[in-house]
Each structure stands twice: as structure tokens, then as C-alpha cells.
Amino acid sequence: MGKINSRAKGCRGELQFAKELGHYGIHAVRGQQKYGGEDSPDVVHDLPDVHFEVKFNEKMAVGSKILEDAMEQAIRDAGETKTPVVVWKKSRGRWHATFLMTVGFPSNIENESREILVTMSFEDFMYARVGLLRQEDSVYVSPKVRN
Numbered sequence: 001m002g003k004i005n006s007r008a009k010g011c012r013g014e015l016q017f018a019k020e021l022g023h024y025g026i027h028a029v030r031g032q033q034k035y036g037g038e039d040s041p042d043v044v045h046d047l048p049d050v051h052f053e054v055k056f057n058e059k060m061a062v063g064s065k066i067l068e069d070a071m072e073q074a075i076r077d078a079g080e081t082k083t084p085v086v087v088w089k090k091s092r093g094r095w096h097a098t099f100l101m102t103v104g105f106p107s108n109i110e111n112e113s114r115e116i117l118v119t120m121s122f123e124d125f126m127y128a129r130v131g132l133l134r135q136e137d138s139v140y141v142s143p144k145v146r147n
Contacts, residue, residue: 009056010054010056011030012056013054013055013056013089014030014031014042014043014054014056015030016056016089017042017043017052017054017087017095018030018043018045020095020122021043021045021047024126026045026046026047027045027046028043028044028045028046029043029044029045030042030043030044031043031044041077042054047129049081049082049083050082050083050085050129051074051077051078051079051082051083051084051085052074052085052086052087053070053071053073053074053077053084053085053086053087054087054088055067055070055086055087055088055089056088056089056090056091057088057090058090058091060088060089060090062098062119067086067088067098067117067119068117070086070088070098071084071086071098071100071117074086075100083099083100084099084100085097085098085099085125086098086099087122094121094122094123095121095122095123096119096120096121096122097119097120097121097122097124097125098117098118098119099117099118099125100115100116100117100118101115101116101117101118102114102115103115103116
């Protein structure tokens with residue numbers, strides 16, 4: 001088997017994800033394709049307040065060091081105003097979304113809230129996110145919006 005070109009594989013993943021966003025009616029293009037710089041986002045899209053870090057990796061899994069590192073990168077790249085979301089898949093798998101969620105406690109418990117990593121199918125993430133944009137009730141949790 002030939003050597004895998006990770007840059008080409010990453011490009012394929014970003015193009016596939018941009019196409020995936022299109023299925024939800026969201027205009028998206030690969031970031032370097034549009035802006036050309038290495039510091040441009042993986043995918044440029046019109047979904048407000050979200051930064052997607054796209055990973056196309058066979059070893060990516062919930063709880064893995066690779067996913068934790070990707071989340072740290074997404075947090076750095078998202079800045080203060082966007083919600084960092086790692087979207088990832090394996091070659092023949094489905095897209096997943098991993099994001100931070102703030103978990104609060106009932107008012108009678110004196111613990112502070114904390115952030116946890118949540119992973120769900122990208123389809124469920126989009127259902128929840130688009131529902132929030134339309135101000136519809138949703139049975140899904142809302143991704144953390146960074147202030």
C-alpha cells in the first residue's frame with residue numbers, strides 16, 4: 001500500500017465536510033481554497049458563531065488524545081466569539097460533532113458549573129443548532145456559546 005499523504009487526506013475531509021454542510025442549506029467552501037493562507041479556517045461557512053475544526057482520521061474516537069488535541073486547537077482558533085466544534089469522521093464512517101457544554105448544578109448545590117466534552121452525530125448537532133437559530137424548542141442540548 002502506498003504512503004498516505006496527510007495533507008491531501010485533510011483536504012478531502014474539508015471538501016467532504018463543506019459538501020455535508022450544503023445538505024443542510026449552509027453555504028460552505030474549504031478555507032484554504034477561498035483564502036489561501038495556512039491560518040485560514042478549515043471551512044468557511046455562513047452558520048453564525050461556530051468554528052469547525054475538521055478532522056479526517058482513522059484513529060479518532062471519543063475519549064482519545066487525538067480528539068482532545070483537536071478540541072484544544074478548535075478552542076484556540078475559535079477566538080472569544082465563536083463556539084469551537086470538532087467535526088470528524090473515519091473514511092467510511094459518519095460525521096460526528098464534539099463540543100464543550102457547560103453543566104450546571106441545581107441552585108441548592110453549591111458546586112460551580114463545569115465544562116464537559118460532548119460528542120453526538122453531526123446530524124443531531126445540526127438539528128439542535130438550526131432549531132436554536134430558529135428559536136424552536138428542541139429536545140437536544142445546546143452547544144456552549146463562548147462569551
